[in-house]
Amino acid sequence: MLQLLDLASILKPMALRVAATLNIADLLANGPMTIAELAEATDTSEPHLRKLMSYLAELEIFTEDGQERFENTSLSEPLLTTSAFSIRRILDVNGGVGRSQLGLVGLLHTVTTGETCHSSVFGSRYWDELNNDPKYLESLRSDGNRQPVYGAEEIIHGYDWTDVRTVIDIGGNNGMVLINLLQSQGHLSGATLDLPNLASIANDEITAAGLTERAESISGSFFEPLPKGYDVYLLSGILNDWTDAEATQILTNVAAAAGPSARILLGEINLRYEMMSPNVAELDLYMSTLVPAPVRTVDDIARIAAPAQLKADLVKDDHPFRTLIELTPVAAGQTS
8 A cells, every 4th residue: 555655656756856946956065055055045835845855865966964954866967057967957847858757647637538638637638838937948959969860860861852942840840850951961951940949949959050041930839821942841740649539620721832843851650659668558549648649650640630631641750759641732633
């Protein structure tokens, strides 16, 4: 019974996350501090911080010398920002990953309805919240990847860009896929489009990469009319964040902008759990709380694309995370 109650405890993981959010381990990096000093440094309630630190000392995350002076332990080392194995940003409840994991208290909503749980807890979708609330701007900036991840390099090296001159990355996040693509393909120019927070970050990244003459960042939404005139419309890991109906609406908008001659390239997430983790059941459940469709086959994409009058052709499907699919308009009188 006690083991089960311990497994079910919400207090323990939240205490760790609060300590990470308050940078407690970083503050103790130079030596012991009293509760009064920690409370002043973190702008917290001294009596309640004392309760938190005493509990974490019981868990041996920190140690107390008997005079309310606390120190780091080997267990708190990963909470240091400077640690090679730091998990502080992952646990920070004001960061992107930490915020998504807080939404897991809505797991019952996911199991009951089949919907993701973030909006049931916080009243808005995960990406809407992070992209539109300025308080997450720095987290998005610091936590963003500087290299393509989850197989996004397949977009750069697994597709023939020879006769392409311009590309727009729809929902391009911090611009890193576009930047790496342009650095690899010197003849290309293009743009990335995303909501305000990420569009601002992408603009800074493009400037830092020295690509302002070949690239731009556009603030916008793929649920609204999109810019026209590009050779390729790229969607990298976008559709899995949306339901089938919403994904069809996105593709409809993209098709309207692309017209009959431009190509639409999907670098779609298609997770093969058995190739990613030994804890398949855990990962499967966790991903279902985050995104509506972490696994979509080429046939699934074809079904979603059909109402947008697009047909799907497989380009590459040998990566554990990513499938490349090219969408082309269905000619009049044809069926997808």
